[in-house]
Amino acid sequence: MSTQSDTIVDIQGLNKWFGALHVLKNVDLTVGSGTRVVVCGPSGSGKSTLIRCINGLETYQQGTLRLAGTMLGLNARETARARRQTGMVFQSFNLFPHLTVLSNCTLALRRVAGRSRAEAEDIAMAHLEKVRIPEKAKSYPGQLSGGQQQRVAIARALCLNPRIMLFDEPTSALDPEMIKEVLDVMVTLARDGMTMVCVTHEMGFAREVADQVVFMDGDASSTAHPPATSSARRDIPARGFFSKRS
Amino acid sequence: MGFDLAFALSSVPIILGAVGTTLFVALVSCIGAAATGFLFEMVHRVGGIAGLTIGFVIDFIRSTPVLAWLYFLYFVLPFYGIRLGSMTVGVMGLSLYYSGYLAEVFKAGIDAIPRGQSEAARALSLSRRDAVIHVIAPQMLRNIAAPLGNYFVSILKATPYLAVLAVPEMLGQAFDIASETYRYTEPLVVAGIIFLVLALAISHGVKRLERRLLAVGAR
Numbered sequence: 001m002s003t004q005s006d007t008i009v010d011i012q013g014l015n016k017w018f019g020a021l022h023v024l025k026n027v028d029l030t031v032g033s034g035t036r037v038v039v040c041g042p043s044g045s046g047k048s049t050l051i052r053c054i055n056g057l058e059t060y061q062q063g064t065l066r067l068a069g070t071m072l073g074l075n076a077r078e079t080a081r082a083r084r085q086t087g088m089v090f091q092s093f094n095l096f097p098h099l100t101v102l103s104n105c106t107l108a109l110r111r112v113a114g115r116s117r118a119e120a121e122d123i124a125m126a127h128l129e130k131v132r133i134p135e136k137a138k139s140y141p142g143q144l145s146g147g148q149q150q151r152v153a154i155a156r157a158l159c160l161n162p163r164i165m166l167f168d169e170p171t172s173a174l175d176p177e178m179i180k181e182v183l184d185v186m187v188t189l190a191r192d193g194m195t196m197v198c199v200t201h202e203m204g205f206a207r208e209v210a211d212q213v214v215f216m217d218g219d220a221s222s223t224a225h226p227p228a229t230s231s232a233r234r235d236i237p238a239r240g241f242f243s244k245r246s
Numbered sequence: 247m248g249f250d251l252a253f254a255l256s257s258v259p260i261i262l263g264a265v266g267t268t269l270f271v272a273l274v275s276c277i278g279a280a281a282t283g284f285l286f287e288m289v290h291r292v293g294g295i296a297g298l299t300i301g302f303v304i305d306f307i308r309s310t311p312v313l314a315w316l317y318f319l320y321f322v323l324p325f326y327g328i329r330l331g332s333m334t335v336g337v338m339g340l341s342l343y344y345s346g347y348l349a350e351v352f353k354a355g356i357d358a359i360p361r362g363q364s365e366a367a368r369a370l371s372l373s374r375r376d377a378v379i380h381v382i383a384p385q386m387l388r389n390i391a392a393p394l395g396n397y398f399v400s401i402l403k404a405t406p407y408l409a410v411l412a413v414p415e416m417l418g419q420a421f422d423i424a425s426e427t428y429r430y431t432e433p434l435v436v437a438g439i440i441f442l443v444l445a446l447a448i449s450h451g452v453k454r455l456e457r458r459l460l461a462v463g464a465r
Contacts, residue, residue: 057368092362094380097385098384111372111376113385157370
């Protein structure tokens, strides 16, 4: 299903500090087009920071980060242009509460992609159908459940037709009974061939879709393995973590 | 000195005649103060030298009497060749003075918006301008409807300062009647009641607006 010839994200020796705190230590990561990378690890290990670096929401101090061929952080305009290749889904949804579900999805289509209202609404409705929530188009985010809000957030991110989707713990703020509806949408996306980087603790999801699992540890640099071996091998730090989680 | 109802009623039309001026000054000053205050806060937020300068300007404005501003604009600027009409000076003075306060209100309203909102706007590649117009400002307005309304009432109540520039606003007209007739009670009471009615009307309107804003997509 996937060809790895086309690299979308290329991270080499990435380092980041928040003041004295060294959050990212020599992180290497390559994400090929059509591949699914799951990032996991304990709290505070820099998972969210890493994924936020990929679309330039965070800056880094050392190393290189190429997104769709553009070095991020050198030039604000080029960083912004490269960011358009990404869609991001946040742990806390971050839908715009004063706009309807449909307007949440059409805002960037109209203001960034320059689409007409009718075009934008058609595209948005198609994505809302993909996440199985078209009937809520006229509702406001505050009237939806957490799972519904997160599915809308996924649709909103998909509207600009990104080449890569970034998920920052998309199910961590959800009640258990809503996790599945969001994961189902993400699995469908993965099956459709979307390139994804996903920070998550959902090991079932990782096993089902991941081509590569990156384990981040506060002390060691990240290690990457194919998922089939990552929970079986004895010599990797991730093992205890995985067995606790899954 | 008793209260002469007939005299009070006879003063009503004259005082009401100035309501238009009072409301006009108040309305334009509210718009001017809100626009200037929002601009101040936007520059302040960017930081750097411009931000620091604006921060100082805001503090300076808030630490000086509004009358000082009116006198300065009206009596000092002509020495530098800038001669403005009394109405213009009045509106400028009130706008500038209250912009300092409104900048702080806007700041509080923006600070109360969760950080994730502007991050989501950035992640969606919205320009800074679009993020402010479509994401930040509407949510800010919802947060600050009540204090904003209070300041609009304050601006209305500050219009009598313009009497010092001979702008024919309501309280000045009432006082003119009083000075001519040596009857102070009636015209001042009438003017006071009209101010009360106007202020209550604004408060009521703001409360309704706030309820409507909060009802949109109730969180």
